[in-house]
Amino acid sequence: MSFLTVNKNGQKRLDMKYLILLIFSTLFLYQIQAQNEKIVPAFEQVIALQRPSNPVISPDGKHTLFTVSATDWKNNRFDTEIWLSKNDGTPFQLTRTAEGSSSSPAWSPDGKYITFKAKRGEHTQLYAIAVEGGEAFPITFEKGNIGGYEWSPDGQQIAFTKQTDQEEENKKRKEKYGAFEEDDAEYGLTWLYIVDFEPNARIHLPCYDKKNSTAQAWNCEELPKATAIIDSVEYTIRNFSWSPDGKTIAFTHTPDPLINSFFDADISLVDVESKAISSLIANASADFLQAWSPDGKSILYSSNLDDRESNYYKNDNYFIVNIDNKKSRQIAADFDENISSMTWTPKGIFGTAWQKTTRPMVQIDPKTGVASIYRSQPKSVYGFSFSKDGSEMVLYGENGDDLAEIYRSNLGKTTTKSLTNYSQQIANWQIAESEVISWKSKDGATIEGILHKPENYDPNKKYPLLVTIHGGPTGIDRPTPVPGYVYPALQWLAKGALILRPNYRGSAGYGEKFRELNVENLGVGDAWDVHSGIDHLASKGMIDTTKIGAMGWSQGGYISAFLTTTSDRFKAISVGAGISNWMTYYVNTDIHPFTRQYLKATPWSNEEVYRKTSPMTYINQASTPTLIQHGEFDRRVPVANAYELLQGLRDQDVEAKLMIYKGFGHGISKPKERLAAITHNWEWFNAYIWGEEE
Numbered sequence: 295m296s297f298l299t300v301n302k303n304g305q306k307r308l309d310m311k312y313l314i315l316l317i318f319s320t321l322f323l324y325q326i327q328a329q330n331e332k333i334v335p336a337f338e339q340v341i342a343l344q345r346p347s348n349p350v351i352s353p354d355g356k357h358t359l360f361t362v363s364a365t366d367w368k369n370n371r372f373d374t375e376i377w378l379s380k381n382d383g384t385p386f387q388l389t390r391t392a393e394g395s396s397s398s399p400a401w402s403p404d405g406k407y408i409t410f411k412a413k414r415g416e417h418t419q420l421y422a423i424a425v426e427g428g429e430a431f432p433i434t435f436e437k438g439n440i441g442g443y444e445w446s447p448d449g450q451q452i453a454f455t456k457q458t459d460q461e462e463e464n465k466k467r468k469e470k471y472g473a474f475e476e477d478d479a480e481y482g483l484t485w486l487y488i489v490d491f492e493p494n495a496r497i498h499l500p501c502y503d504k505k506n507s508t509a510q511a512w513n514c515e516e517l518p519k520a521t522a523i524i525d526s527v528e529y530t531i532r533n534f535s536w537s538p539d540g541k542t543i544a545f546t547h548t549p550d551p552l553i554n555s556f557f558d559a560d561i562s563l564v565d566v567e568s569k570a571i572s573s574l575i576a577n578a579s580a581d582f583l584q585a586w587s588p589d590g591k592s593i594l595y596s597s598n599l600d601d602r603e604s605n606y607y608k609n610d611n612y613f614i615v616n617i618d619n620k621k622s623r624q625i626a627a628d629f630d631e632n633i634s635s636m637t638w639t640p641k642g643i644f645g646t647a648w649q650k651t652t653r654p655m656v657q658i659d660p661k662t663g664v665a666s667i668y669r670s671q672p673k674s675v676y677g678f679s680f681s682k683d684g685s686e687m688v689l690y691g692e693n694g695d696d697l698a699e700i701y702r703s704n705l706g707k708t709t710t711k712s713l714t715n716y717s718q719q720i721a722n723w724q725i726a727e728s729e730v731i732s733w734k735s736k737d738g739a740t741i742e743g744i745l746h747k748p749e750n751y752d753p754n755k756k757y758p759l760l761v762t763i764h765g766g767p768t769g770i771d772r773p774t775p776v777p778g779y780v781y782p783a784l785q786w787l788a789k790g791a792l793i794l795r796p797n798y799r800g801s802a803g804y805g806e807k808f809r810e811l812n813v814e815n816l817g818v819g820d821a822w823d824v825h826s827g828i829d830h831l832a833s834k835g836m837i838d839t840t841k842i843g844a845m846g847w848s849q850g851g852y853i854s855a856f857l858t859t860t861s862d863r864f865k866a867i868s869v870g871a872g873i874s875n876w877m878t879y880y881v882n883t884d885i886h887p888f889t890r891q892y893l894k895a896t897p898w899s900n901e902e903v904y905r906k907t908s909p910m911t912y913i914n915q916a917s918t919p920t921l922i923q924h925g926e927f928d929r930r931v932p933v934a935n936a937y938e939l940l941q942g943l944r945d946q947d948v949e950a951k952l953m954i955y956k957g958f959g960h961g962i963s964k965p966k967e968r969l970a971a972i973t974h975n976w977e978w979f980n981a982y983i984w985g986e987e988e
Contacts, residue, residue, distance in 0.1 A: 331722075332722055332723060332724040332725075332749070333722055333723060333724065334723070334724050334784065334785060334788040335720075335723050335724075335784060335785075337782060337785070337969055337972045337973065337976075338367075338969060340776060340778060340782075340784065340972075341365055341965050341968055341969060341972075342364075342365040342367075342965075343365075343697070343716075343719055343720075343776065344362055344363065344364045344365075344716055344719065345362070345363045345697065345698060345716065346360050346361065346362050346363075346377070346690065346698065346699065346700050346714050346716055347360065347361055347362075347363070347676070347677060347690055347698070348360055348361045348399070348677055348690065349677060349678070349679050349688040349689065349690045349700050350399050350400060350401060350679045350688070351401075351679045351680065351681050351686060351687065351688045352401050352405045352681070353401055353403060353404070353405045353681060353682040354405055354681065354682070355681030355682075355683075355685065355686030356380070356381055356382075356405075357378065357379060357380050357381065357405075357425070358378070358379045358382075358385075358679075358688045358700065358702065358713060359376060359377070359378055359388075359399040359400075359401070359408060360376070360377055360379075360385070360399075360688075360690070360700050360714075361374050361375065361376055361377070361396075361397060361399065362374065362375055362376075362377050362387075365965045366965075367965060367966070369393075370964050370965060370966045370967075371964060371965070372963070372964070372965065373394075373395055374395035374396065374397055375387055375388070375389050375390060375391070375395065375396050376388045376389040376396050376397075376399045376408075376410055378408070379700075379713050380425075382702055382711065382713060385700075385713060385714060388408070388423065389410060389412065389423075389430065391412045391413070391414055392414075393413075393414075394412060394413040394414070395412070395413075396410050396411070396412045396421075397410065397411050397412070398410055398411045398442075398443070400443070400444070400445060401445075402422075402445055402449050402491075403445055403446075403447060403448065403449040403682075404449050405425065406424065406425055406426075407422045407423065407424055407425065407491075407493060408422065408423050408424075408425060409421065409422045409433065409443070409445070409452070410422075410423075410430075411440055411443070412430075413439075417436060417437065417438055417439050417440075418439040418440050419432055419433070419434045419435065419436065419440055420432070420433040420434045420440050420443060420452065420454065420489075421433060422491070422493060424493070431493070432517060433452065433489060433491065433517070433518075434454070434489055434517065434520060435517045436456055436487075436520060437459055438456050438457055438458075438459050439456065439457070440454050440455075440456060441454065441455035441456055441457065441484060442454065442455050442533060442534070443455070444534065444535060444536055445491075445536075446488075446536055446540045447536055447537075447538055447539065447540040448540055449491065450490065450491060451488050451489065451490055451491060452488070452489055452491055453486060453487070453488050453523070453534065453536065453543060454486075454487055454488075454489070454520075455484045455485065455486055455487070455531050455534070456484065456485065456487060457482040457483065457484045457485075457551075458482040458483050458484075458485065459482070460482050478552055481530075481550055481551050481552065482551075483527075483528075483529065483530045483550070483551070484530040484531050484532075484551060485522065485523075485524050485525045485527070485530075485531060486522075486523045486524040486525075486531055486534060486543065486545065486564070487520040487521060487522050487523060487525070488520065488521050488523055488566070489518055489519070489520040489521070490518040491518075492518055523543070523564060523566065523569055524545075524564060524569070524571065527547075527571070528549070529547040529548060529549050529550070530547060530548055530549075530550055530551045530555075531545050531546070531547050532545075532546040532547060532548055532559060532582070533545065533546050533582070533583055534546070534583070535583060535585065535586055536586075537586055537590045538586060538588060538589065538590040539590050540566070541565065541566055541567070542563050542564065542565060542566065543563070543564050543566060544561060544562070544563050544574065544583050544586065544593055545561070545562060545563075545564065545583065546559050546560070546561055546581070546582050546583045547559070547560060547561075547562060548560075552884075553884055553885060554884075554885060554886065554887055556580050556605075557579055557580055557598075557602050557605070557887070558580070559580045559581055559582055560573065560575060560576040560577075560581050561573075561574045561575040561576075561581050561582070561583050561593070561595055562574055563617075574593070574615065574617075574620065575595055575597070575615060575622070577597055577598070577599050577600060578599070578600035578602065579597070579598035579599055579600055579601050579602045579605065580596075580597065580598045580605065581595055581596070581597045581598075582595060582596045582597070583595055584596055584612075584636040584637075584638075585636055585637050585638040585643075586638065587614070587638055587660070588638060588639065588640045590617075591616065591617055591618070592614050592615060592616055592617060592660075593614070593615050593617065594612070594613075594614055594636060594638055594643060595612075595613055595615065596610040596611065596612055596613075596636075597610070597611050597612075597613060598610065598611070599611060602887075603891060604813075604891055605887075605891065606768070606887070606888055606891050606892065607767075607768065607800065607806070607809040607810055607813065607891070607892070608806060608809075608810075609630065609631065609632055609806045610632050610633075611624060611627075612624065612625050612626045612627075612633065612636075612658075613625065614660065614663075623663065624663065625643075625658055625660070625663030625664075625665070626656075626658050626663060626664075626665035627663065628664075628665070629647070629656070629665040630805040630806055631647045631648060631649065631802070631803065631805060631806075632647060632648075632802070633645040633646070633647045633656055633658075633665070634646050634647065635677060635678065637678075637680065638660070639680045639684030640683055640684040641680075641684035641685070641705055642657055642658065642659060642660060642684075643657065643658040643659075643660055644656065644657055644658075644668065644678070644680070645658070646675050646676070646677075646678070648770055648802045648803030649667070649803060650730075650742060650797075650803045650804060651694075651730055651742065651744065651770070651771070651772040651773060651797070651803065652670065652673045652674050652694075652772065653673075653674035653675055653676065653691070653772075653803075654667050654668070654669060654670040654673070654674075654675065655667070655668040655669045655670075655675050655678065655689075656668060669703075669708060671693075671708055671709075671710055672689065672691035672692055672693045672699070672701060672710065673691070673692070673693045673694055674691050674692055674693070674694070674772060675689050675690070675691040676690050676691055676692075676698065677689070677690040677691075678690065680705075684705060685704065685705050686702075686703075686704060686705070687702075687703050687704070687705060688700060688701065688702050688703075688713070689701040689702075689703065689710065692774070694728055694772065694773030694774065694775075695725075695727075695728070695773070695775055696717040696775065697716050697717045697719065697720065697775070697776070698716070699712050699713070699714045699715065699716060699717065700712070700713045700714045701713065717775075720775060720776060723775075723776075723784070724749055724784060724787070724788050725775035725776060725784065726746040726774065726775055726776065726777055726783060726784060726787055726793070727746060727747060727749075728744050728745075728746060728773030728774060728775075729744070729745045729746075729747070729773075730742060730743075730744060730745075730773065731743055731744075731745045731830070733826055733827055733829075733830035734826065735799070735819075735822045735823045735826045736822035736825075736826055737819070737822065739799060739808075739811060739823070741796060741797065741798060741799070741823045741826065741827060742796075742797050742804075743771070743794055743795055743796035743797055743827055744771050744772065744773055744774075744777075744794070744795040744797075745792065745793070745794055745795075745831075746777065746783065746787055746792065746793040746794075746795075747787070747792060748787045748788065748789075748790050748791065748792070749787070749788070753836075756835065756836065756837055756838040757790060757791055757792045757836065757837055757838060758790070758791045758792070758837070758838055758841035758842070758843075758983050758984070759791065759792045759793075759794060759828065759831060759837040759838070759841070759842045759843070760781075760783075760786055760791050760792070760793050760794075760842075760843045760844075760845070760979065760983070761793075761794045761795075761796065761824060761827070761828065761842070761843070761844040761845070762777070762781050762783065762793060762794075762795050762844075762845055762846060762850070763795070763796065763798070763824065763844065763845070763846030763849075763850035763853050763854060764795065764797075764801070764846065764849070764850050765846070765847050765848030765849040765850045765851075766800065766801065766802070766848070766849045766850075767798070767799075767800035767801065767809075767812060767816075767820070767849045768800060768801065768802045768809060769801065769802065769849070769850075770797060770801050770802045770803050771795040771796070771797055771801075777793070777795065778972075779847065780847065780870065780923070780962060780968060780971035780972050780975060781845055781868075781972070781975055782972050782975065782976045785976065786979070789980075789984070791983075792831070792836060792837060794827055794828070794831065796823055796824055796827045798812075798819075798820045798823035798824065798853070799811035799812045799819050799820065799823055800812040800820070800849075812892070813891075813892055813894065814892070814893060814894050814903055815907070816852075816876075816892055816893065816907045817852065817853065817856035817907045817908075817909065818856075818906065818907060820853045820856065821853065821856055821857055821860060821861070824844065824853065824857065825861070825863075828842060828863070839863070840865070841865055841983050841984075842863060842864050842865060843864060843865055843866045843867065843868075843979045843982070843983050844857050844858075844864050844867050844868075845867065845868035845869075845870065845975065845979075846868075846869075846870060846872070847870035847871050847872075847923075847961075848870070848871050848872070848930070848931060848960065849873075850870065850872075851869045851870040851871050851872025851873070851923075851931070852869075852872040852873040852874075852909070852931075853872075854867050854868060854869045854870070854872055855867075855869045855872040855873065855874050855909040855920075855939055856907075856909045857918075858909070858916055858918045858920045858943075859909040859910070859911075859912040859913050859915065859916040859942075860909070860912045860915070861918070862915075862917050862918065864918045865918070865919070865982045865983055866918065866919050866920075866921070866978060866979050866981075866982035866983060867918050867919070867920045867921070868920070868921040868922075868923065868975050868978060868979070869920060869921070869922045869923070869936075869939065870923045870924075870971075871923065871924055871925060871928055871930075871931045871936075871960055871961075872909075872922075872931065872935065872936075872939075873908075873909075873931055873935050874908070874909050874910050874935040874936070874938050874939035874942075875908045875909070875910040875935065875938055876889060876893065876897070876904045876907055876908045877897045877901075877904050877908070878910075878932075878934050878935055878938055879931065879932070879935060880896070880897055880904075881897075882932035882934055882935075883929070883930060883931065883932060884929040884930060885930065893907065909939065910938060910939065910942055913939075913942035913943070913945075913946060914946065916942070916943055916946050916948050917946075917948060918948065919948065919949040919950070919978075919982050920939070920943055920948065920949070920950045920951075921950075921951050921953070921974060921975065921978040922936050922939060922940055922950065922951065922952045922953065923952075923953045923955070923971055923974065923975075924936035924952070924953070924954055924955070925954075925955050925958035925959050925960060925961070925962065926954050926955060926956050926957060926958060927957065927958065927959050928958070928959050928960045929959060929960070930959070930960040931960060933954070936952055936954070937952070940952045951978070953970075953971070953974050955967050955970070955971065
């Protein structure tokens with residue numbers, strides 16, 4: 295077709311009619327092509343994904359609350375707000391806390407009010423809002439932050455925990471002596487309080503706790519005063535629950551709030567009227583309250599009994615205790631995994647548990663104690679909630695090829711209805727296709743892992759391989775369309791790489807014996823599992839063995855550090871918040887028992903096992919360019935580990951770089967610094983795997 299015409303003088307000119315037709319045809323074809331094409335998201339888009347969680351169904355089973363996490367780039371924070379779906383309808387945002395988040399949603403027993411926690415002044419307080427509409431109003435005006443809370447069964451009161459206030463005492467001490475701190479002694483105890491719920495008195499009036507507020511206000515101190523139920527004991531309350539008749543509160547307590555005090559957790563009861571406290575369960579090791587029976591005659595609890603030597607990797611034990619005679623009987627004894635989020639409904643006991651790379655719901659028969667897999671849709675359930683009669687439920691989970699969604703279901707039915715569609719955010723993305731693979735490790739152990747292949751994977755081509763290693767060690771990697779954290783997986787897949795995420799020995803989901811395989815063999819056995827996974831892919835001709843990288847955070851960072859000092863097969867490695875020397879770690883961490891349990895010794899009783907499992911022992915043979923990433927104030931894996939590895943590598947003339955993320959502990963919990971950490975990994979591996987400049 296010619297777009298030129300000839301006029302009466304024989305001159306050629308452009309025919310505008312055909313030109314316009316050409317333009318519109320081209321634009322139409324481009325639009326169709328654009329709709330079908332998948333994009334590679336920017337790092338910021340991945341970080342900015344909205345994610346729902348924490349579903350709570352109304353007592354009558356008609357409505358659903360849940361929280362949604364979103365990214366606030368301007369204020370450099372992740373914001374959480376509460377959403378509501380009425381009668382399974384389209385969810386809408388219920389709360390908006392301007393300078394913070396709204397969390398911990400709950401229904402009043404009659405289903406007429408929704409409560410939540412928010413910091414809308416100096417401290418985190420309890421707020422309520424009528425389901426039929428209106429403004430949120432405060433329930434508490436406490437000096438200090440509200441902790442956990444729960445409605446009384448009759449809806450007349452709310453029990454909550456709050457830490458003892460030491461502000462004035464600390465201020466006086468600082469004025470006289472300056473600033474100092476005694477190790478493991480600077481804490482406040484958490485005690486139990488009850489406040490009356492009186493919605494009609496002030497429901498339409500706003501409450502401001504700032505004295506200089508010029509807005510219409512009333513005195514917040516006129517709110518109902520909280521009554522202390524437990525406020526003079528020498529222990530701290532970890533969790534609690536009202537009895538169905540509202541006369542008693544069961545609670546877990548430890549001597550103090552320090553992380554290692556969980557060993558000494560016991561369960562007691564307090565009479566709400568008399569405030570009399572009685573001990574219920576007090577084994578030599580950790581006992582934790584799980585739930586009341588619907589009839590109020592029994593309590594479900596987990597326990598380590600007298601085991602204080604292997605809590606970190608052994609299965610928990612589960613029991614039902616009769617309140618009257620205090621006799622316990624074990625349940626779920628034959629179930630070989632830890633069960634989480636346990637609840638007791640009129641229809642039975644329910645929880646969730648990892649089963650290899652999926653997390654189905656588990657049901658326990660209270661009479662026989664037998665545990666079985668209840669449902670596997672969605673394939674991985676991270677949270678759930680039942681209606682009062684136990685017949686309706688909402689779930690929070692994913693299937694491996696989607697983002698987590700909120701689902702609705704009836705008890706006994708395998709079908710679910712999705713109340714949300716947050717997976718629509720990635721509808722036009724090039725996402726990670728997941729394949730669960732397995733191989734044999736050096737000692738014959740079967741190891742599974744998640745393999746991600748690039749789009750248009752060619753089986754005749756050999757690809758660069760990037761190994762990302764999860765933390766824990768009792769963490770787990772599972773199929774997901776958007777893997778990452780601080781590792782730009784989608785962008786590397788688009789660049790033409792394979793990604794392997796191994797569930798090395800010690801990972802959750804494979805039973806107690808599997809979790810025990812790296813006891814006294816940390817790093818060493820873990821490295822076997824990574825190397826054998828690489829060998830497995832190499833034997834299939836899938837990877838370019840000259841272009842392999844490894845990375846991980848926490849325990850994954852430790853394994854990465856072990857690989858960087860014991861192997862020369864990697865072109866580059868990234869160590870995120872990783873342990874480099876178990877002796878350095880042991881004396882600095884906030885969880886000393888973790889090391890003693892896994893290595894079965896202190897450095898002073900068996901120095902050899904500490905040396906065998908420490909990356910620094912092998913520093914003289916290190917040769918791999920290594921990026922080290924660490925939080926400035928990390929207590930779990932203190933930053934001394936990063937500096938020790940850095941100096942050791944530099945002394946061996948190995949290319950090394952250390953990135954310290956200011957103000958952070960063990961994780962990177964703000965979007966801008968997470969973007970920085972992703973970018974640092976992107977640049978590091980691109981340089982050494984692909985030979986690209988920054």
